[in-house]
Amino acid sequence: MRIGVVTFPGSLDDRDAQRAIRLAGAEPVALWHGDHDLHGVDALVLPGGFSYGDYLRCGAIASLSPIMTEVIDAANTGMPVLGICNGFQMLAEAHLLDGGLIRNEAGRFICRDQQLRVENTSTDWTGGFATGQEITIPLKNGEGAFIASADTLERLEGEGQVAFRYLGVNPNGSLNDIAGVTNARGNVVGLMPHPEHAVEAGFGPDTADAMRSGIDGLTFFTSVIERALVH
Template sequence: MATRIGVVTFPGSLDERDAQRAIRVAGAEPVPLWHGDHDLRGVDGIVLPGGFSYGDYLRPGAIAAVSPIMTEIVEAANRGMPLLGICNGFQMLVEARLLPGGLIRNAHQQFIRRDQRLVVENAETVWTNRFETGEEIVIPLKNADGGYIADAETLDRLEGEGLVAFRYAGVNPNGSQRDIAGLTNERGNVVGLMPHPEHAVEPGFGPDTPEAMRSGTDGVRFFTSALHALADAAA
């Protein structure tokens, strides 16, 4: 039986179909989930996709973080289920307190879209084990509220405990403190990041690379990492 990864749709989600496609490309079965339900449909992992849930009213991700299905998602994540939050999904994770800190308006006050270089800081999570620590990858980025913030004590703890999963390389596109692009929880099953790995899974549709235009596929390893971790756990 194929591994089943759920993708939640909220009002204003934009990238749930892309996330489903990425899961399929990686070799798993994508399972649509609805924000108003309390049923995770027996999935093995979950992706919270990018977009503008509830129009980013109040704060990006704040309303989605208290949607009905998030009760089950938080409980499942606390039990160890793999959970990936992408862009707006990352915002939901911090609003739900599954990851610390917050995300605010980009420092230059503008929406940004670019192919972003990242350094993999932690390659031992459920979602990053197919990478190497210190490896540089390129993942598309598109956000208006991607500036990561936290108090100094939290930032020091994240650094000291190896909970920074990704860091911006070359340029900090949104003013995130300490160039933080993504985080993991202590257990390594919950990961959130602002860039969009689901947009870099197939040649011809990803970021440009020195080899060819739109040939970047670094994003697919997020999803194959989860499949690898789930297979190991089941063995």
């Protein structure tokens, strides 16, 4: 399986996403924001960072990059797409996911290992989890508070489109403790925490077993590979 990772000006975690894909057993393919070519990939990752310096709104300019025409078309035809942090902001700005992300409630950048509860295991990126499973992956953002209108929020909750929820601490003031959402089809998922930073023992969050041993993030990438094999 070939999974593309799009690099934008200001991307920080594109290489980390490529490494996560490789560790999961797929082939990472580097894609450039200024191109109109997805190079035949089977899935896509929009990585974290500060695309275009976060000018205007986080992810707003990136959502209009040339390659996003292809990303939107691919997503709308069913290709799995994962947006991580800044990538989640791009997906919201591109209207591939409902809601939006605004400045953290505390008004400052937050960096911490974050507990999440998996709410939806029917997506392309979450099939390897159990419903209700509690996982820990790093979070680092300044504008990660999820917002939506009352009607949109009710629909997301009612139709099971909340993919992840913050546990223990709501780090940014997100409505309903929402950490990540999916589209109705389940192929597009966005979340603020960074699964690509919890894929290799010795470099992940601390666990009860050992320091830096957490690899809960790896399941995002193995899930999409396993889903592709089934289909």
